[in-house]
Amino acid sequence: MTVTYLSRSPGTGHSIEKLFGAIRRELEKDPSISVEHIRLPFISRGLRSVWQNLRFIARQRFSGLVHVTGDAHYAVLALSRWRTLLTVHDCITLEKNRHNPLRYGLFWLFWFYLPVRHAAVVTVVSEKSRRDLVRYLGKVAKKAVVVSNAYDPRFVYHAQSFRKQRPVLLQIGTAPHKNVSRLLESIEGVPCLLSIVGPLSEDLVRALRDRQILYQNYVNVSQDDMLALYVASDIVTFVSTYEGFGMPILEANAVGRVVLTADRLPMRDVAGKAAHLVDPDDSIAIRSGIQRLIDDDLYRQQLIEEGLRNAATYSAPTAATRYLSIYQQLANTRCEAGDVCE
Numbered sequence: 001m002t003v004t005y006l007s008r009s010p011g012t013g014h015s016i017e018k019l020f021g022a023i024r025r026e027l028e029k030d031p032s033i034s035v036e037h038i039r040l041p042f043i044s045r046g047l048r049s050v051w052q053n054l055r056f057i058a059r060q061r062f063s064g065l066v067h068v069t070g071d072a073h074y075a076v077l078a079l080s081r082w083r084t085l086l087t088v089h090d091c092i093t094l095e096k097n098r099h100n101p102l103r104y105g106l107f108w109l110f111w112f113y114l115p116v117r118h119a120a121v122v123t124v125v126s127e128k129s130r131r132d133l134v135r136y137l138g139k140v141a142k143k144a145v146v147v148s149n150a151y152d153p154r155f156v157y158h159a160q161s162f163r164k165q166r167p168v169l170l171q172i173g174t175a176p177h178k179n180v181s182r183l184l185e186s187i188e189g190v191p192c193l194l195s196i197v198g199p200l201s202e203d204l205v206r207a208l209r210d211r212q213i214l215y216q217n218y219v220n221v222s223q224d225d226m227l228a229l230y231v232a233s234d235i236v237t238f239v240s241t242y243e244g245f246g247m248p249i250l251e252a253n254a255v256g257r258v259v260l261t262a263d264r265l266p267m268r269d270v271a272g273k274a275a276h277l278v279d280p281d282d283s284i285a286i287r288s289g290i291q292r293l294i295d296d297d298l299y300r301q302q303l304i305e306e307g308l309r310n311a312a313t314y315s316a317p318t319a320a321t322r323y324l325s326i327y328q329q330l331a332n333t334r335c336e337a338g339d340v341c342e
Contacts, residue, residue: 001331002064003027004036006057008072009043015247016070016089018223022152026320033324034064044072050110054078065327073115085330086119088112088144090244091132092177113137116144121330123147123323125245128266132244147326149245150319152223155254157308158231166191167294170233170257174198177242179262179280184211186286195229197221230255235293238267239280246270250314253307258300260289274303274310 005024007017027035041056042049057078067085068075076086093111097104116122116137122144124130133141169192174180180196181204187194188211196217200208208215218229230236236252238261246267252259253274261267263277271277276299278289293300 001032001327002034002036003327004038004062004064004066006066006068006075007037007039008070009040009053012043012071018152019149019247020067020069022150022316023320023323026316027324030324033327040072040075044074050074065330067323067327068115068119073111076115076119077110081118081120082333083330084119085121085123085326086115087123087125087147088116088129088133089125090129090242091136092242092244094136095177095242108136113140116141120333121145121326123326125149126266126269128269129244145326147319147322148314149247149250150314150316151247151250151254151311152227153316154223155227155230155251155311157254157256159256160231160234162234162297162300164294166193167234168193168195168232169290170195170197170229170236170252172197172236172238172248173240174200174204177240179239179241180204181207182280182283183237183239183286184208184213186283187211187213187290190287190290192290195233197226197229226251227255230257233257235260235290237290238262238275239278239286240264240267241280243267249275250311254311256304256308258293258303259307260286260293270314272306272310274307276303 005020024035027033040053042052044050053075057075065083065085066079070087070089073086076084093107094104097107117140124133124144124146125148127146130144130146133144171180171183171194174196184207194213194215196215199219200217230251236248236257236259238246238248238259240262243266249259249261249267249271259271259275261271261275261277262280268277276289276293278285
């Protein structure tokens, strides 16, 4: 059986590619499956680039199944229904465009409704994403099945003494839903070093300066460098107001760093008992949570130990096994439907 992973263009992002890179490496260990990877040539900005990507897909000679790994969902429309699996990570694009009817309509139709309807199989990364998809699309999305994300196996436990006097806080992501401005409000006056991964807007730079927060900023970070940032941190902050999954929770758990995250789905489900949960809209609650993680050694250690157990349930081999089962089912369905089977 051959499975081709079809990913968005380089330069669009890297989180999805890291996830499925780890899954591909696990599948490649199985001699019964051949795994290929193709990336779209154009970043999906405007109708012209979308059309160019669709033409690119139509010219490919795919054998076996094709798995569109996320984001560029419209790629499904240029593929055979009986050989296509689509993964939807979240509905943030629809969330962001709710107040722009034209953009909302275009994304709803070409990024979500038509691709979900056309794909033979649709997976989502969390029950929260599944609920959102059904809420936006209706019954056509009820066929979606949950396959949880997996963290990169390179993220392993690294022991480190906690720096109580000036802990290093690691913040992954700077998009509006990452809630960085509320985090900055919460840590004003708290002795710490804030490591921020992601581009900083002028407003965030101004807030960091006005609140006199000591920080360091990293952009376009490689996976190895990201691991190094986790290892160098004391607390991982992840108080997002919206997520499809919440990979930094698992990555921090695996490395052995304590996590502060939002008491919302899906973060609450992903974290389980392995993080301190706070209301992401309450700066006082965020500040109190950070202060407790600094002051309460026993509680912090309990969360770290729970985190190591939690990470073990989201391993790459587990996710790869789940996807392999879906691929096998889809391959059998193709044969029953009279499609050409390899």
